[in-house]
Amino acid sequence: MKYEVKLPSLGDEAADEATVSYWLVEEGDLVHEGDDLVEMTTDKAAFSVPSPKSGTILEKVVEEGDEVSVGDVLCFLEL
Amino acid sequence: MAAVDRGIEVIRVEKPIRYRDAFRAQQHRRIAVERGEKGNALFLLEHPAVITIGRSGHAENILLSREELAARGIELHEVDRGGDVTYHGPGQLVAYPVLNLKLWKQSLRWYITSLEEIVIRTIASYGIKGEIMEGFTGVWVGGAKVAAIGIGVHAWVTFHGLALNVDPALSHFRLIVPCGIADKPVTSMRQLLGYAPPMTEVMDRLETEFLNYFANFKAE
Numbered sequence: 001m002k003y004e005v006k007l008p009s010l011g012d013e014a015a016d017e018a019t020v021s022y023w024l025v026e027e028g029d030l031v032h033e034g035d036d037l038v039e040m041t042t043d044k045a046a047f048s049v050p051s052p053k054s055g056t057i058l059e060k061v062v063e064e065g066d067e068v069s070v071g072d073v074l075c076f077l078e079l
Numbered sequence: 080m081a082a083v084d085r086g087i088e089v090i091r092v093e094k095p096i097r098y099r100d101a102f103r104a105q106q107h108r109r110i111a112v113e114r115g116e117k118g119n120a121l122f123l124l125e126h127p128a129v130i131t132i133g134r135s136g137h138a139e140n141i142l143l144s145r146e147e148l149a150a151r152g153i154e155l156h157e158v159d160r161g162g163d164v165t166y167h168g169p170g171q172l173v174a175y176p177v178l179n180l181k182l183w184k185q186s187l188r189w190y191i192t193s194l195e196e197i198v199i200r201t202i203a204s205y206g207i208k209g210e211i212m213e214g215f216t217g218v219w220v221g222g223a224k225v226a227a228i229g230i231g232v233h234a235w236v237t238f239h240g241l242a243l244n245v246d247p248a249l250s251h252f253r254l255i256v257p258c259g260i261a262d263k264p265v266t267s268m269r270q271l272l273g274y275a276p277p278m279t280e281v282m283d284r285l286e287t288e289f290l291n292y293f294a295n296f297k298a299e
Contacts, residue, residue, distance in 0.1 A: 009185075010186065010187050011184065011185045011186025011187060011189060013186065015164070027178040036233075039159070040208060041133075042187060043216060044208055044228060044229055044230060045187045045190075045229075045230045045231070046133070046230070046231045046232070046236075046239075047158050047187070047231065047232040047233065048233055049236065068096065
């Protein structure tokens with residue numbers, strides 16, 4: 001089953017955008033729920049996005065340096 | 080599992096502590112808070128002279144080479160916080176809160192605004208009117224930056240934090256383009272007041288404002 005990993009809410013009503021800093025996983029990697037997948041930054045904050053499920057990284061949709069919005073797909077997991 | 084109450088342990092480091100040592104202490108605490116082994120903390124300290132470059136940082140905003148900086152006794156570190164290039168050094172009050180934001184509000188913007196407000200209240204007790212500037216994080220007085228803010232969050236537990244210029248060597252800021260903003264000067268409480276308030280006193284006041292702010296916050 002293909003599962004979309006999306007950029008979760010930053011709790012920010014106004015500025016819901018972030019930049020992809022770097023990926024911590026490669027396509028094909030096995031990840032567990034809660035493992036950090038990707039590091040993101042906003043203008044003044046850095047944070048990581050944990051995997052919402054356990055599975056295999058099927059495809060990374062965004063690249064380092066990309067601007068993404070809350071709800072955008074970051075990668076696909078095969079559950 | 081994470082810290083389950085809003086208690087905040089204040090940890091003051093008496094002597095200037097190297098950036099990497101303070102960073103390690105924060106990370107140990109952050110991990111313990113995430114695991115629910117320890118409660119929230121607020122580190123208050125000063126660093127020896129160091130230039131740090133954040134994730135969104137640009138090396139061209141450092142105006143000297145690593146070797147030239149070392150010759151002046153200034154270290155260079157790449158760090159995992161938001162923001163660009165920052166200088167830290169003696170005379171600057173650094174606060175690193177390690178807070179489980181799930182106990183307050185899960186919002187990066189709210190948290191940054193909270194740190195700005197705490198600085199504004201702290202300097203207001205000296206008669207300095209600090210302001211926030213839309214699009215430029217930090218606290219400003221008459222267009223000059225008196226406090227810088229850059230945070231990191233892992234599993235909603237915070238690290239990094241704020242730096243308030245009490246009486247640092249302002250000449251050191253000319254070695255960088257602070258936060259990548261070329262046309263905005265940096266100031267200090269000494270420059271604004273005409274005298275340097277004692278660091279321990281400013282720490283006391285910031286600690287009080289910090290604890291009051293987070294104790295009194297009511298979730299919506």
